[in-house]
Amino acid sequence: MRALPETDRLVLRELGPSDLGALTAILSDAETMVAYEGPFDRTEVATWLARQERRYVEDGFGLWAVTLRETGELIGQCGPTRQVIEGESMVEVGYLFNRRWWHQGFAIEAARASRDWGFHNLPVDRVCSKVRDTNLPSMNVAIRNGMTPRRRIVTHYRGVDMPHLVFEITRDEWMLRSEPRRP
Template sequence: MTKKIIENDKLYLRELTSDDFEDLCLILQDEETMYAYEAAFTNEKVNDWLNWNLKSYQENGFGLWAIIDQQNNNFIGQCGIVYSEVEGESLLEIGYLVNKQFWNQGYATSASQLCLTYAKNSLKAEKICSIIRETNLSSQKVAEKNSMTLVKQFDKDYSGLPVRHFVYSIDFNK
């Protein structure tokens, strides 16, 4: 069994493995789930995504992790910590994607709270953010539940079109 990174009563986070490919496809190949990325992924892109995370574990000691339900061991989605570039600045970010059959059940909030704890205690991070598309109201609510505040807005280029994003952040030293 893959090592648990961090857990609470509801779920645990663990490293993704090649065995998670099919579960990742259910999320990354779903048009509704992937609207923030402008398109669902092909099998090749899902494989690249998985390999990018495996590389991040080796290089950074973290990445996006599998969200696993404690009660039934269901693969709920992925949530973790990555580096993201925003207007030339490298930010530590909590990101997540949840299988839509588990939306609105508190998994994104619970998993991202575990990531906040991990960032503060294990990584000794001073702050962490979530980068959220302007139209993604559910993720904005998750960030607010996690005591993050809106600190910046910027446009991200999607095939030549500017798409507004918000940067929510929390400073652990305040």
């Protein structure tokens, strides 16, 4: 398998059954899950993990565990996923972090590494992040990741119509960025 991203502070790896506790701490937290229309119950957390594991097999990538290089603690999830947006197959960088670890730059560090991994390893001309139109912290991560809002879509999820902005960065825009790109 292609090596997964590492950064100065973080190591990304595939999620597995032993992560269920750390995953539950993220996905069952009401404040964290506002943009997802509320916290997940145990069944929804298990389904979420199974979906990532299926993605690893079918696509070769998915939302990964974000762990601290120093301790190995799982502090969030981040990674590329394959999504169909307006009939088009896109690679989307997603991110959800445990609230204890917000506001320290970990999400943007993982999102940059996931974006770079996508451009290095996949034959894509664009990478996007799909953000609910009320989710300002997530928009900030997308903007800091060099992305620009390029279209509006409505996603139907958990019984609710959710307007989203699709932030995108093209391969050309990515190549022109001055920050160091990780292999």
